[in-house]
Amino acid sequence: MFGEQQRFVLLLIAPAALLLLLFQVVPIFIGANASFRNWALYDPKKTWVGFDHYAAVLSDPAFLYVVLPNTFLFMALSVAGALLAGLALALLLNRPFRGQKLVQTILLVPLMVAPVVAAIMVRWIFNDQFGIVNVVLEAVGLEGQPWLVQRWSAFGIILLTDIWLWTPWFTLLLLAGLQSLPKEPFEAAAIDGTTTWRVFRFLTLPMLRPVIVVCVVIRAIDAFRTFDIVWTLTGGGPGRATELFSLYAYVHAFLNLDLGRGSAAAIVGGLIILVIGVALFRLVDRIAKA
Amino acid sequence: MERLAKLAMATTVALVAAAGSALAQVKELRIGYQPSPIQDASIAMFESWGAKNGVKIVKVPNSYGVYVEKMTASLTSNSDQYDIIWHNDDWGQTWAHLLEPTDDVNANKFADKWSMAPVVFANAQGQNTVVPMGQTFSVFFYRSDLVKPEEVPKTLEQLVTVSKKLQADGKVKFGYVGGMSMNNSWFSWFWSMWGNNCDVLLPPYERDNKKLAEAGWKSGMTEPCMQQTAEYWWDAINTHKIVPRGMPAYDRNEANAVFMSGDAAFTVADSLWWSTFNDPAKSKIAGKVAATRFPLGPNRARPFAWNDIWGWAIPKSIAPERKKLAKEMLEAMMLDEEGQLKLWKATGAPPPNTTFWPKIAAADPFMALLKESVLDSPDKVRGAYYFPQWPAVHKAFNDTVTKAVTGKREDIAKVLAEGAPLVSKAAQ
Numbered sequence: 074m075f076g077e078q079q080r081f082v083l084l085l086i087a088p089a090a091l092l093l094l095l096f097q098v099v100p101i102f103i104g105a106n107a108s109f110r111n112w113a114l115y116d117p118k119k120t121w122v123g124f125d126h127y128a129a130v131l132s133d134p135a136f137l138y139v140v141l142p143n144t145f146l147f148m149a150l151s152v153a154g155a156l157l158a159g160l161a162l163a164l165l166l167n168r169p170f171r172g173q174k175l176v177q178t179i180l181l182v183p184l185m186v187a188p189v190v191a192a193i194m195v196r197w198i199f200n201d202q203f204g205i206v207n208v209v210l211e212a213v214g215l216e217g218q219p220w221l222v223q224r225w226s227a228f229g230i231i232l233l234t235d236i237w238l239w240t241p242w243f244t245l246l247l248l249a250g251l252q253s254l255p256k257e258p259f260e261a262a263a264i265d266g267t268t269t270w271r272v273f274r275f276l277t278l279p280m281l282r283p284v285i286v287v288c289v290v291i292r293a294i295d296a297f298r299t300f301d302i303v304w305t306l307t308g309g310g311p312g313r314a315t316e317l318f319s320l321y322a323y324v325h326a327f328l329n330l331d332l333g334r335g336s337a338a339a340i341v342g343g344l345i346i347l348v349i350g351v352a353l354f355r356l357v358d359r360i361a362k363a
Numbered sequence: 364m365e366r367l368a369k370l371a372m373a374t375t376v377a378l379v380a381a382a383g384s385a386l387a388q389v390k391e392l393r394i395g396y397q398p399s400p401i402q403d404a405s406i407a408m409f410e411s412w413g414a415k416n417g418v419k420i421v422k423v424p425n426s427y428g429v430y431v432e433k434m435t436a437s438l439t440s441n442s443d444q445y446d447i448i449w450h451n452d453d454w455g456q457t458w459a460h461l462l463e464p465t466d467d468v469n470a471n472k473f474a475d476k477w478s479m480a481p482v483v484f485a486n487a488q489g490q491n492t493v494v495p496m497g498q499t500f501s502v503f504f505y506r507s508d509l510v511k512p513e514e515v516p517k518t519l520e521q522l523v524t525v526s527k528k529l530q531a532d533g534k535v536k537f538g539y540v541g542g543m544s545m546n547n548s549w550f551s552w553f554w555s556m557w558g559n560n561c562d563v564l565l566p567p568y569e570r571d572n573k574k575l576a577e578a579g580w581k582s583g584m585t586e587p588c589m590q591q592t593a594e595y596w597w598d599a600i601n602t603h604k605i606v607p608r609g610m611p612a613y614d615r616n617e618a619n620a621v622f623m624s625g626d627a628a629f630t631v632a633d634s635l636w637w638s639t640f641n642d643p644a645k646s647k648i649a650g651k652v653a654a655t656r657f658p659l660g661p662n663r664a665r666p667f668a669w670n671d672i673w674g675w676a677i678p679k680s681i682a683p684e685r686k687k688l689a690k691e692m693l694e695a696m697m698l699d700e701e702g703q704l705k706l707w708k709a710t711g712a713p714p715p716n717t718t719f720w721p722k723i724a725a726a727d728p729f730m731a732l733l734k735e736s737v738l739d740s741p742d743k744v745r746g747a748y749y750f751p752q753w754p755a756v757h758k759a760f761n762d763t764v765t766k767a768v769t770g771k772r773e774d775i776a777k778v779l780a781e782g783a784p785l786v787s788k789a790a791q
Contacts, residue, residue, distance in 0.1 A: 114435045115457045115751050201609030202621055219609035222769055227612075308545055311611055312766035327432040329755040329789075330457070 101343075108336035115330050126337035135313055136321060136338070141345075144318040147232065148296045152289055154236040159243020160285075164273070166244070167251045184241045192305035195234045196221070224314035227307050231315060234302050243288055250284035251277070286360050290353040297346045318342045391419040392689055395434060395445035397427045400710045401635050401673060402449060405496045408702035409447075412695045418688065431457075431754070438462075441680040446689045450493050450676035455483040457751045463677040464490035468690050470697030471495075473716045475738070478672040482570050483749050493674035494693040495715035497706060499633055500670045500737055500746065501549055504640065506628045507653040509534050516658045519555060519595055522629065526605035529628050538605035540627040542615040543596075543768075545761040549746065550615055550631045552764055555595060557667055557744050559660025561588035563760050564790060570745045575790070582786035584763060584779045588662050593767045593775050595660070600768065611769050623648060631657070634733055637711025654729070656736050668737040669746040672715065713738060748790075755789040 075083065108127070111120045130136055166177055183191070198204050199220040207217030220226045254277070262272050300319035303309065309316035309324070316324075322342060326335020394409065396402045406422060413420040423445065425433055431454055437444050438461040450458070464486065465471060471479070474495045484493045505515055509529055516522040526538015541550035562568055565581045583589055599606045607613070607621060615632065622630040623639070623646040632640075634654070643649040656666045675696075677689045696702065696715075703714035707723055713733060714723075720738065724731040737743075747753060763782025767775045 113751065114432065114439065116460070117439060200617065201607055202617075202626065203624075219607070219612070221612035222609055307612070310544060310762075310765060311769045312762045314766075324758065327429070328758060330432065330435060330751065331755075 104336040105340055107332050108340050110333055112333040112336070113330055114327070114332050117332070122333070126334045127341065129334060130338045130341050135316070139313055140316050140318055140321045143228070143316060144297060147228075147235075147299065147317055148293055150232050151235045151239070151296045151299075152293050154232060155239040155243050155292065156285065156289060158236060158240040159288075160247055162240065162244040163247035163251055164277075166248055180244060181241045183238050184245075186238070188238055188301040189305050191238055192234055192302040195230060195302075196306050199230055221307055222311055224311065227311065227315050231303055231306055234306065235296070235299065238302070239292065243292070246288050247281065247284060250281050254280050283357075283361055286357045290350070290357055293353060294346055294350050297342070297349070318345075390417070391421050392446045392685070392692060393421040393423055393444065395423050395425055395437070395448040397430050397449055398424050399427075400638070401497050401499070401706065401712050404702075404706035404709045405675070405696065407705065408696045408699045409692055411699070411702060412692050416691075418692070434458075438678055438680070443678070443681045443685075445678060446681055446685050447675050447677055447693070449496075450484075450674045452478070452483050452671040452745075452749070453747045453753060455493070456749045457753075458676065459484065459486040459492050461679055462486070462492040463679050463681075463686050464488075464492060465494050465677065465690065465693070466491050468494050468694050468697070470694045470716070473697060473718050475670070475672065475715075475717050477743055478670055482572075483671075483745070484674075493672070493676050494697065495672040495674045497635075497673055497710070497712040497715055498670055498738065499635060499673050499712055500668065501554060501631050502634050502654040502733070502737065503554075503657050504622070504630050504632060504636075504652055504654050506535070506625075506648060506651055508648075508651040509628050512653070512655070515655050516629070517656075519558070519658050519660050522658045523599065523603050523605055526628060527603060530605065535628045536626040537607055537621070538603075538627065539599065539629045540606060540610065540613070540618045540621040541631045542613050542618045543611050544614055544765070545758055547614050547618075548757065548761050548764075550618060551596065551610070552592070552761070553746070554631050554657050555660065556589065556592045557669070558657050558663055559588045559592055560662040561586060561592055561660075563756060563786065564748065568744050570749055572750050575748075575750075580787050580790040582760075582783045582790075584760070584783035584786055588660070589779060590776055591660065591662075593764055593779060594772065596768050597772050597775060601772070611765050633712075634737075635710040635712035637729060638709060654732060665742050666736070666740070667742045667744050668740045669744050670737050670740075671746045673712075674715075750790070752790050756786055759785045759789040 109121060109123060111118045111122050162180060166173065166180075199206050201207055201217055201219045201221075204217075204220075206220070211217050218226065220230055258276050258280075259272065262276060298319050299317060300323065303315060303317050303320055304323070307315045309320045318338075319342070322335050322338040324335075325331050325338055329335075392409070392413070394406060396406065406420065410420045412418070430449070434445075434448055435457065438458060450462075471491065471494060475498060478495065478498065479491060479493070481489060481491070484491055486492055503515075510525065514525065516525045522539060529535050529538060542548075543551040556562065557568075560567055562583050564575055565578055565583050565586070566574070567583065569575055569578075596606075600608055600610060606627075610618070613621075618630060619632055619636060619639075621627050622632070625647040637652070637654070640646050640652045641649045656668070659666065675693055677686055677693075681689075698716070700716070700719055703716055703719055704723065706712065706714050707727075707730065711729065713720060713730065720730070720734055724734045748756060759782065763779060763786065766782070767778040770778060
C-alpha cells in the first residue's frame with residue numbers, strides 16, 4: 074500500500090501524531106461530549122441536555138456584551154502593541170552598535186518569565202499603596218491611582234503586561250526577517266539618497282510583510298485564549314469588567330464546577346477562533362501570492 | 364521448559380504475596396493540603412503520630428487557587444491519590460457524597476457542635492464527613508497603641524468618626540482596610556452586611572436549603588440594608604476616604620500588608636493571623652494589636668460572630684485499610700493536647716478539641732477574648748451557604764457589589780437590582 078519512503082515518513086510522524094491525538098483531539102471530543110450533558114464536576118450525572126448549554130452561553134448578556142467585546146479588543150490591541158514595539162526594537166537591533174549582543178539578550182528576558190510570575194510582579198508594581206508606579210507619581214507631585222479598580226486602567230495594565238511579555242517574540246522573528254532581506258534594494262536607495270522613512274515605508278515594510286502577517290496570525294490566535302495574566306492580575310474584575318473568553322469558560326467549568334456549561338463556552342470560543350483563523354490564513358495566502 | 368514455567372509461577376506468587384502484604388500493612392498516608400500555618404501545624408501532629416506508629420506521612424501540597432476543582436476531579440474520578448484531604452465548610456455539601464463518614468471517629472465528640480452541624484458537613488444519610496483541624500473565623504483587629512478598648516468603634520458610623528480622627532491626628536494613613544475582591548468578601552462585605560441584618564439570600568441568616576428553596580432562592584441584593592451596606596463602603600472610599608481607594612481589588616494578603624505596615628488602624632481578618640500580626644519579623648505593629656467584636660450597622664443591635672472549622676476528610680474511594688489507618692491518625696490528632704497547643708501558638712486558631720479551650724483561655728487573654736466573643740457567643744451566623752452552587756452565588760454577589768462600589772453612588776440601587784436575579788439564578 075505504501076512505499077518504503079512513505080512508510081518511513083509515517084513512522085517519523087507517528088509519535089507526534091499519537092501525542093496530538095491523545096492530548097489534543099481526544100480531550101476536544103470529551104469536552105464536546107460534556108457540552109451536551111448535565112455534567113457537574115462534583116456530581117457528573119451526564120444526562121443528555123442537547124444544546125441547552127450552548128443556548129445559555131449564547132443568550133448570556135455578560136458573554137455577548139462584556140466577554141466577547143473585551144476579548145476582541147484585547148486581541149487587537151495586544152497584537153498591535155507587541156507588533157509595533159517588536160518592530161521598533163528589531164529595526165534598532167538590525168544596525169550594528171557596541172553591546173548589541175548584550176542588549177539583544179536582555180531584551181529576550183521577558184520571554185523567559187512565566188506569565189503568572191510576570192502578572193504577580195505587575196500587580197504589586199501597580200499596587201496603590203506599595204507599588205513603584207504610585208511612588209514615582211507621588212514623588213513628582215501627582216496623585217497615585219487605584220489602578221486595578223477602574224475598568225480601563227485595569228484593562229490597560231493587562232495589555233501592558235501582555236505586550237511586555239510578547240514584544241521579544243515579535244522582535245526575534247522580525248529581526249530574523251530583516252536580516253534575511255536582500256541588501257541590493259537598500260544599497261540602491263542609499264545611492265539615490267532616499268530618506269530613512271521612505272526606505273522603511275517603501276522597502277522594509279513591503280518586503281517584511283509576509284513575516285509580519287504570519288506573526289500576527291499566530292499571535293492573534295494565541296491572544297484569543299489568554300488566561301493566566303488576566304486571572305492573576307484582575308480575576309476578570311473589577312466585577313466582570315476585564316473578563317475575557319477563557320476566564321468565562323474557566324469560571325463556569327472550574328469555579329462553578331459546571332463542566333457542561335464551561336465546555337459549551339469553550340467550544341463556542343473554539344468555533345469563533347476557527348472562523349477568525351481561517352480568515353487570517355486566507356489573508357496570509359493572499360499576501361504571499363501578491 | 365518445565366523448570367522455566369515453575370520459575371515463572373513462583374515469581375508470580377511471590378509478587379502477588381508481596382503486593383498483598385504491602386496492601387495489608389499500610390506504611391504511608393498521603394495528605395492533600397494547602398500549605399498554611401494551621402494546616403502545617405496539624406500535619407506536624409500527623410507526623411509525630413506517624414513517627415511513633417511507623418507510618419510515613421506523605422505531604423502533597425496543592426495551590427489554593429485550584430484546590431477545590433482539582434480535589435473535586437480527584438474525588439469524582441475515584442482516584443486513590445490522597446488518603447486524607449483538607450476540607451472546609453464552604454465545600455461541605457459539594458463533597459459530602461464523595462467522602463467517607465467519620466461518625467466512628469470517637470474523638471469527634473470533643474469537636475465544636477456549632478461548626479460540625481449536619482447542615483454543613485452531613486451527607487444525605489445524615490452522617491458526618493469531617494474531622495476538625497481548627498476553628499477559623501474572622502475578628503475585628505485594632506491597633507491597641509492608638510485606640511483604647513473603650514474607644515473601639517461599636518457601630519459602622521463610629522468606625523468612620525474614629526478613623527477620621529486618627530487620620531486627622533496623623534496617626535495612620537487609613538482607618539480601615541480589608542480584602543474586598545472575589546473570595547475575600549468576608550473581610551469587608553460579609554461582616555458589614557451580617558452586622559446590618561442583611562444577607563446574600565433571604566431570609567437573612569437562613570442556611571436550611573429547603574427553606575431557601577421555599578423562598579425561591581430570593582437574593583437580598585435589593586433589600587434596603589444591602590443598599591446601605593454598599594453605600595457605606597462607597598462613602599468610606601470616596602467621601603470619608605477612611606479606606607484605600609484600591610480596596611475593591613484587594614485580596615486578603617494585600618489588605619493584611621497595609622495593616623501590618625502600620626498604615627491602617629482597623630482590619631477584619633481570620634483570627635489565625637494573630638501570630639503573624641504579632642511577629643516582629645513580619646509586622647511593624649507587633650505587640651500593638653488587639654481584637655474585639657464587629658461594629659454593627661443601623662439595623663442590628665446584638666453582636667454577632669461566625670465560627671467555622673477547617674477540617675480533614677477521607678475520600679470514599681480509598682481502600683478500607685487506608686480508611687481505618689487514616690481514622691486512627693485523626694483520632695490521635697484530636698486527642699493530641701501538646702500538638703494542639705502548638706497549633707494555637709503558631710496560628711491563633713482555636714484547636715479542634717473543645718476540652719482544651721478553657722485551659723488555653725486561662726493562660727492566654729487572646730483565647731479568652733475569642734472564647735467569650737466568638738466561641739461561646741449565642742449570636743452566631745454561618746460564614747457560607749451549604750449547597751454546591753455556593754461558589755457561583757458568591758461570585759455573582761461579589762461581581763455585583765464590586766460594580767456598585769466602583770461606579771457612581773447614584774447608580775448603586777440600579778446595579779444591585781440588576782445583580783439580584785443573577786445571584787438568585789446562580790443558586791438554582
